[in-house]
Amino acid sequence: MATLNELKIREEILNLIRNSDIFSTTLRGVTTVADTLTATAGQTDFILSNDGVKNVRSLKINDVVKKIYTDYDINIVEETKTESKTVSLVVGASLDDEIKIEYDYSSTGDNIYPDFPDDGLTIKSFPRIYFDILSTANTNRSANDTLQQKNLLFEFGVISFNKEINNYEYQLYSLIFDNRKSLFWLNLLRPNGRSAKEPYKKVGSNMLFSKIFTYNAPTEFERD
DSSP, rough: OOOOHHHHHHHHHHHHHHTTTTOHHHTOOOOOEEEEOOOOOOOEEEEEESSSSSEEEEEEETTOOOOTTTEEEEESSOHHHHHEEEESSSSOOOOTTTEHHHEEEEEEEEESSSSSSOOOOOOGGGGGEEEEEEEEEEEEEEEEEEEEEEEEEEEEEEEEEHHHHHHHHHHHHHHHHTTTTTTSSSSEEEEEOOOOOOOEEEEETTTEEEEEEEEEEOOEEEEE
């Protein structure tokens, strides 16, 4: 765990959810491909061949699977053409190493985002998964100490049609729960609350429903 970095926290959770296939690639409107690149000596940055990279599923060096953030870094939240296409190794590759990167891309949008949905979205944007940080609270270790622990409160939500929403929400909740202790950028996600199914809004003749749940995420103590 490094110093609190909200951008990387959002990115890691976003990549996890998009990789999970709770929503199929067809539903999301993305294509899964794998680029195979040959490294130069000490090369760290590798540029993927497609714009609009949404998530990186895996990276292998000479067929050995590497671990995200421990062995390589990604840049998918900002989704600019240059940054989202760049995958960076923590340690430079050796000459002629084979780097294979599997990822999803799309020239349009996605149905999974790290922010609350816009009220003006059309029916084509649903079903939708979202999450965001609701609040950040700081707690000093002691009255005379500059060490602080930050506690993030996350909201995760699914907006979908009536017959699908329970299954989607269950899969999303299970995914976050199963990975609550294994995230690189957070120490631990703790379940907080879970809502009933509620009407969200009507779009044309379609009635959408929402289900949400929240998680607390206390961080390590850090010097203010």
